[in-house]
Amino acid sequence: MKLKNDLLLRVANGQPVERPPVWLMRQAGRILPEYRAVREKLRDFKELVTTPERAAEVTIQPVDILGVDAAIIFSDILVIPEALGLDYLMEEKRGPAFPKTIQNQKDIDALRSDEEAATHLQYVYDALEITKRELNGRVPLIGFCGAPWTLLAYMVEGSGSKTFSKAKKFLYTQPIESHRLLQKITDASIAYLKRQIQSGVDLVQIFDSWAGILSPAQYQEFSAKYIAQICNAITEAPITIFAKGAWFALEDFAQMNCNVIGLDWNMNPTESRRRVGEDKALQGNLDPCCLYASTEQIRKETNAMLQAFEGKHIANLGHGVYPDTPLDGVRAFIDTVQAFHYES
């Protein structure tokens, strides 16, 4: 089906657009009262993730209510560790917790194979098919997965952490096991993304949420390498890499088979463009806290951002939108981008 609004895909594919597309990371979520109403009727976050009709419903909400230029499937990066055999709990405010973690080769051997893991995630493919049908071509649908390093970090550490020192210790003390685990996650992620695309996804984003806690050398060895594998394997749809805090790896991403590089709000658009070169599109990067400001200030900062990126740009925040962000702020951001026009 031909998309009515294909701005996102045109930018990803290097084609000209009249204005940047705009969407927000975590747009399907607690910022919307309509989301909270759906969520309240269910037992917990995970029931929402695993119930295709409900996941599809909240995925479409920001398209209906906010008019964003793309939908992103409501899900979690931790579905892959779970599909591999590591159950997680998602506790409100405390974040994810893994009762069982990976500590050695035996734990890695006990994980499911990549194909078994990908098959385990039928509920995601079902949610994508429902979403795709109900979107009815209005906007592109984004699928996603976590980067192998970020998933290893949770699987070894067992929870979120300020330092992820257990996970990093694993890299330093068990490098061979680390690479085996990263390869297993990579293979499962490739199988998972391929099925997402078969289920209707138009673009996939790889989230490397904990990129910024690795040194540049470790990042190359334990993260960038596996992201590059995923980029090489996924030829069916454009790819966005968003590695939070990994400003030092922008030159590496520029060499990969990806289409879009996401920037967090620490990364200056002009310097980032210089690092990345002219080839790829850039995505981002307004400070999510800017949406707490007055409408006037949001307009000013958003316009400054749009001008700094110049072109080849997908407007977004530099991180997921925070749950307590006022909807007026979110609307001011979206409206400002959609009122912007590139000078021809």
Next chain:
Amino acid sequence: MKLKNDLLLRVANGQPVERPPVWLMRQAGRILPEYRAVREKLRDFKELVTTPERAAEVTIQPVDILGVDAAIIFSDILVIPEALGLDYLMEEKRGPAFPKTIQNQKDIDALRSDEEAATHLQYVYDALEITKRELNGRVPLIGFCGAPWTLLAYMVEGSGSKTFSKAKKFLYTQPIESHRLLQKITDASIAYLKRQIQSGVDLVQIFDSWAGILSPAQYQEFSAKYIAQICNAITEAPITIFAKGAWFALEDFAQMNCNVIGLDWNMNPTESRRRVGEDKALQGNLDPCCLYASTEQIRKETNAMLQAFEGKHIANLGHGVYPDTPLDGVRAFIDTVQAFHYES
């Protein structure tokens, strides 16, 4: 008194040295069994901070036991908020918590003046005098304070946070009040550092622990400006700025009246030197998690780091040493630096 080992001060002052000095952020702390023994006899962390004899004792321990090239006074950056009138609790594993926070101008008006605050911190000056006397000129003594932005972050947020979104919201929605609070903290910090130097401190370090959560533009407006004020006011001793995550501000620090710029482990020594220019010394920046590795690997990575910095370098980790770091790892790091010699 002339120092027997003045490597740190020579590097800070741009003088030649035969090898880099080495110390570790948080070296006076839980890595040492001797520290834990002192700590166990006391009620809590704050009793240790406010008891000059005990604070001096744990400050000197790493000089005696590890042979580091500098002592840093055992204290906390949050003594300034407390001296200004905001009491904090320090809970083991949970970090600091402020029962009362700053939300508006009235809260700021209720704070003590800078001179009252500095006077309130007599226990720190006493600890410094005892330490200085007992060090007996063996190594230089480092004093410190938190950067105004980092202290504001705690005073507004009320605790540590992954996003510090309340503190950042304060900057966006109450910029005038933010600047008034930052000025108050700056003035108190200047008065505090001057008295530290009068009490025997040879070099002061400004810790901007939460630098990395501000956008480059906000960092300039709400943090760098106040750090520059402190640097201009403190002419009695050399100054180190350590702003974690603020790679984007290295050029700004290079323009300030400081002597040393600290780097975290994300910052590449060669690129950082290019950004900073030849004038200042650099401090850092081994990944603290590297000390979990084998002795052989620690030696290899430490030597690689020393070579990458070339000269004008104070060896340290890129962050405070983690409490569960094996002492053998710490010793391997220190020994490797102390065995290194610059080629003449």
